[in-house]
Amino acid sequence: MKSLLPLASAAAERPPALAGLDLLATAVLILDAEGQIAYANAAAENLLESSLKALSRQKLNALFLNPAELDALCAQARQHKFSDLRQELTLERGGREALHLHAIASALDEPPASVLLELREMVQQIKLDREERMLDQSQVNKELIRNLAHEIKNPLGGIRGAAQLLEMELPPLHLQQLREYTQVIIKEADRLQTLVDRLLAPHRRPHIVGDVNIHEVLERVRSLILAEFPAGLAILRDYDASIPEFRGDKEQLIQTVLNIAHNAAQALGERIVAGDAQLIFKTRVARQVTLAKVRYNLALDLHIIDNGPGIAAQIRDRIFYPLVSGREGGSGLGLTLAQTFVQQHQGVIECESRPGCTDFRILLPLP
Template sequence: MNVPPNVTVSAHEAGDPARFTGLDLLASAVLLLDADGHVHYANPAAENMMELSLKSLQRHCLYELFTNGAELSQLGSQALAHQYADLRQDLTLLRVGREPLHVNGIVSALGDATLLIELRENVQQLKLDREERILDQSQANKELIRNLAHEIKNPLGGIRGAAQLLELELPPHHLADLQEYTQVIIKEADRLQTLVDRLLAPHRKPHIVGDVNIHEVCERVRSLILAEFPQGLAIRRDYDASIPEFRGDFEQLIQVVLNIAHNAAQALQGRIAAGDAEITLRTRVARQVTLAKVRYGLALDLHIIDNGPGIAPDIRDRIFYPLVSGREGGSGLGLTLAQTFVQQHMGVIECESRPGLTDFRILLPLP
């Protein structure tokens, strides 16, 4: 970065905005401070990161914006003392009432007691934090589901049994009229029992491990989806044939891909009617991937992409929660089960969605 050594005031104060044109265009946050840490200049990326305007920043000492600002202040003092040409360090800057900033910081001293600080989002740390939150939430969901399902199951059996006994005691001359009501009770109890069984299924079913070829999984799912939606839907293959076999549960992985692809097909009903619906199954190898806090040299990178309307913004952050569905009549269990099965394989599911493109990404460790 080429910054003139005599720049100590903002473009607005100097009356020459062109002096900062280069810095204004940078994607990383750049700030110029005096020796006491007061901000003289901040580019637009810095304003966005700090969630403060340039004028607001100029009224503050940068270090006072963070509860642990002493760490950044110490780096500034070391740079001004010329202990290093520049200092590079991963930082977590804590703010009251706001999300912490995970950044890679570069602190340099210019020739006139001016500090240049460049802050870049630490994408890897953000990803690790997001995965940790997902794992914690998933574990909490599992415990809630197990406890709730068991609490529901026993009363359901009693309700169904009582309805059957009541039906046997109905007077013959009113049997035809009243049996309709007892049958409603029995059928609804059976429906709830089925739902409870589905909630408990991932925790009951044994994990059967064998050699898995991911493309056999994808081809099985492709056949099932096309059998249900034979017209108006194209399923594209974009496979990396070099992906090795790995140890996993073949049936569980079919269920994972099928649940996601089936959701996609149902979301594509409008495009299926128009004849331009597409689902793409894409496989790649990812290198040096961290999954559930463990570093793997190789990982399967499987994408299930559709050109549908996208996931509704109000449920986008909750799609893996049980009983959350964006489709009328949906059970809201498909993605919950998919996430559970992927986590049993030490992997993660990520999702990006906007109108015209929804991309579910499954990462699984490879040998």
């Protein structure tokens, strides 16, 4: 490939003839024979989180912890083995999130041994892969829960019945003392029965479809949460009033949002005491969205955001699994049920969390 222009000057000024590259969403860099950055367009500055002036002082491979594949790609381009080379790379950066990139390297004739490098983030592909894994895992979880709950249900009835019969046969002399033991058996059997019923609830309850106004759903949840936490918690509303009604199960959606918001409110315990706990209900319209491998022109983009301590790192990737809870005494079913209800509406639910901000995002197709 011919040279686009002489490389940038020592002052790291953009050559006027390359100004058009700043309009591209793809990051474009020019590397000299030693691999030092000679030019970076605006998208490259954003990607690498640094200015051209700062980048021009260092080699590209010095920015990453694992530059071997990138170096090999550029070396092959310099040797003119192919017209251009394409490769998917994951580049680690110290203290920052890794970059998942599709890279294209092309040799330039002048200056000698220089390389034009195009870098494009694979955000959409990674998102689709993650959603596909979540759907597959959710389906496995649902089958496991259903089978396990049915296997537990029948023995539980027998255990409870046997305890009741045993209680009826207890000798009067020791009735009160021994009755304590039978009552423990009965109460624990009832507790497990309640848990089993909750596990089976999404599969038993019919899907009642009607017209749903998402803001009515959110206002209902808001009133329920504020009734339980009347002081120290503010629930802010950031609504897009243009969002149309859609077909769905209103009660399931109320339960979905309530489960998430209630978990958030419980996690905000210390901030509620301090008086600065905050929940945000935010709605927007997303366009051209792919949900469960289906493309939709419009989708509801609902965020439930809190300013709590965040989800513990050790369970962050498993929060939608059944019986996984970050709270002592929690059943670990609230988010599992929320995910099930969202998927029954052909939507997806995802979460991003860090200390001070946890954001649950629900995407549902709109007409």
